[in-house]
Amino acid sequence: MCFRCCHSLLRKPVNLLYDPYRYRAFLIFYSIDMALFIIRLALVSNDLSANAPTTKDYLIPILIFDLIASVTLIICNSIYIVMRHCVVGLFDIKPSNQFIWRLATMTCFRFDFSIEHPQLILLTRVFLVIGFFLLRFMCFVIGASCSARFKSQCTAYTVFAAFTLANLLIIIVVEFIHYFRLWTYNPTKITNNPMGTKFTNISSAAVIEKTHRCHLRFIHYSMINDQNAPGFGRSLCSKGAECRSESLHHQLIYHSLESSRQVPNIINDNDGKSTVIAFYETTKENMFKIVQNGFPNGDNLPLEQSIFFTPSIKSNLDIDKAILCVRINLGRFEVIDNSPVNLNQYFQGADGLKDTIYVTSESRFYLRMTGQIEKWIVMVSRETKVNDHLENNYYVGCFS
Structure with a gap:
């Protein structure tokens, strides 16, 4: 599935404002993130199994922060995949459990101001991903410090942590595009349609770029x-x-x-x-x-x-x-x-x-x-x- 998504994205210029392309990008980069987490977990577990007391002060915080940042993402994304493709897609059932949907979409934190202004709700998801990025960055810094001090320890982990940060930065960019796509929606635009089709009966005028101030x-x-x-x-x-x-x-x-x-x-x-x-x-x-x-x-x-x-x-x-x-x-x-x-x-x-x-x-x-x-x-x-x-x-x- 991931291979097919990569092929469909790379065979032509990618417009992430087109919804199917953006969803495939999410599948690709979150799958890469999960694979990198498995590798990092194996590396840090291997270093811990050496039972060197001098490196435990570095490895244990790395393990804790990485588990918080990675397992949370994996659980939420997994729930979303099951809900969207199985519960809704296969059985055509519209789930009414709000907590599960909020957990799956990482919009579980609701405040009075976000209910008053719903356009802020999707930003909750963006800020959570940024928070996970900061936790990963802390793991990278701790791992780099451990590698600089003990040479053979945490070096491989630090390398893969660097790749993880780069991948997560791309995810954050796609998340922002996901947010702006919804709240800048304009039914007259043709740039978000890869087919370039224009329905002439929508308006006799050109694409609406400038609107009334109200x-x-x-x-x-x-x-x-x-x-x-x-x-x-x-x-x-x-x-x-x-x-x-x-x-x-x-x-x-x-x-x-x-x-x-x-x-x-x-x-x-x-x-x-x-x-x-x-x-x-x-x-x-x-x-x-x-x-x-x-x-x-x-x-x-x-x-x-x-x-x-x-x-x-x-x-x-x-x-x-x-x-x-x-x-x-x-x-x-x-x-x-x-x-x-x-x-x-x-x-x-x-x-x-x-x-x-x-x-x-x-x-x-x-x-x-x-x-x-x-x-x-x-x-x-x-x-x-x-x-x-x-x-x-x-x-x-x-x-x-």
């Missing part, structure tokens, strides 16, 4: 809560409807799209919040126009009255549809029970009487100004053809 990022549909939660309409966030997070990332990854968790507090004005997270569904073509130029009419000009936002939305979108998850500044808002509503009587004039109208019977927000839309994240529907197809299988379990 656009945070695109997010792949496989990342959202409704694709990963153990039950329909359930939220991965332990706080559920009581959650007060205003993070767009947290809303999409840990809460169901069909849950309007913030509306009761807005209507009752329980916490005096001035912002709310809402959704806007539109066509793929309009979405790309918004990503580049913003909502119609631009900042400091009235928003088109045909545009409205909803506190919840169905998770199963039609083909060629897109969702914008937006954070809205409510400003001066009023709750109205029934429709139709004459928005002009509220929005007319230079300043207007109100900035936001919420119609409870239709669960819709109407805004006076486009400047009230602070930030947004875009998700394209599942069956839509895009230039850059992110392989969600390679991130399974990371946000469980």
Whole structure:
């Protein structure tokens, strides 16, 4: 398997932003790391069996640090291989045990700030690998000191430890690429597709390089809560409807799209919040126009009255549809029970009487100004053809 991965990587220039190539790179370099560990373990065990009391002060710390740094990686990677290729791949079972997935993906340390900002979770894995690199470096330094002092002892170990450090540096680089691939995802790019295929129906314009200042990022549909939660309409966030997070990332990854968790507090004005997270569904073509130029009419000009936002939305979108998850500044808002509503009587004039109208019977927000839309994240529907197809299988379990 490792030989086939090497052949597929070396037969052409490698683009590690292409998900299958990056996964093969992980398999190759982590396999090399395990093989080097076995060799190092044999060498240090052989040196310990000589039972020289003068070198034990060097060899025992080397053995302890190397076991911590290497066995942990091997166990986590082995669990991931079994979970991904056996449990999910062969039996098509979606495991619900969060602890096992977090251990397998080395994202088991979760803090409040990482739940609030899920884009930091994968950095946990990167920092753990860097920590293992530092432990390996300590082993290399101790081994080099032992070799310099006793000549025949630890020399072979130090040589293989140097190769291990070089291999682990490559792994760290690939891990960073793995992180940035997810959070810089752009469905219009063709550089991450080795076939160079461009779907002309995605947009009449060229690849989107420069976006509107309010656009945070695109997010792949496989990342959202409704694709990963153990039950329909359930939220991965332990706080559920009581959650007060205003993070767009947290809303999409840990809460169901069909849950309007913030509306009761807005209507009752329980916490005096001035912002709310809402959704806007539109066509793929309009979405790309918004990503580049913003909502119609631009900042400091009235928003088109045909545009409205909803506190919840169905998770199963039609083909060629897109969702914008937006954070809205409510400003001066009023709750109205029934429709139709004459928005002009509220929005007319230079300043207007109100900035936001919420119609409870239709669960819709109407805004006076486009400047009230602070930030947004875009998700394209599942069956839509895009230039850059992110392989969600390679991130399974990371946000469980």
